[in-house]
Amino acid sequence: MNLLRDYKINQETVLLTGEYNENGKLCTRIIEGEETFLVDMKPIDVINSTMLTLGSDFNAGRKSSREILGDIYMCPIKINCNLGIWLFPTKSYNDEFCIWFSLTHVKKTKSLGIRKTEVYLSFNHTFVINMKESKFNQRKQAAKELRDEMTKNSQGMMTFYIEPKKGLSIREGEGINRYRIRK
Template sequence: MEIRDTHLLNEKTVLVTGEYNNRGELWSRVIEGEETFLVRKAPIAIIEETLLHVGSDFLGARRSSKYLLSPMRMHPISINPQMGILLFPTQSMKCYSCIWFSLIHVKTTKSIGINKTEVLTSFGHTILLDMAERAFKNRRHNAIQLQETISKNLKCPLYFYVEPKMGFYISKSPKDNNFTLEKK
């Protein structure tokens, strides 16, 4: 089993959850693409480090989610809206067994009994949860709402300058105080 000291969440991250090692330290189990590995950090620490790399932090991401969504428990958080990376928890983030799913990788769900749900994700992974399908779908729906709200808010005009390949030589004449443009 591969063990890493650090890891940043990315567009291939399917989920991150807590797992205790044999010394009782809380580490993270990460499923990324077709591989799984352990990271010597708690899930919230990995999320925090990833957010810091994109100019945010965990508290700010939670505060933003609370601001944009109606009052609820267990808010989803946006990790990188430009790349569509959004996580939502299966239970309280204080619970070590909380699974943070990446919204883009949850494909379908299936109820298995009263309080069991099977989640099919990208890359063919199937995760069995001890929670009702309805509760999981509600958390996923909240994440979709957050994603849609952020996407709507980001649709503002972009202004950028494109430097032409062939430009001008610009000079200002001291005599008439006007600019002179000459093609290069």
């Protein structure tokens, strides 16, 4: 089995989850496009590493999500707003077998009984999870709400700077109030 040393989440990343390799080390199973492979990192480390290259990190992403959605349990996370990459978990992020689904790649779901759901994904993948369909769809909906709110917030009003007609004259002085401003 080919084991990648590093991986960055991208637009073709369908999902990631924890999986032990043949040596018993926790790695990350990635489904990307039509391929699947293992990465020699924990799932949270893959997410964090990707976010660090984009100027954030996992903890800041969780904090932002909770600021927008409220103090929800197992909140979704924005990876890249411009590329439309939003992930949502099936379990606590501390759970080694938490599955992180990419919102854009979840097409539909089907209940397979009391606690089983079949998730239909892009690239004709299906994934059966041990979770009620309604609970899965609640998590998916939270990711949509986060996406919509962050997209709206990032398209804020444009502001223009207008050069004032009269300038200020500022001089540095001594003491506590060091600056003198004259119009």
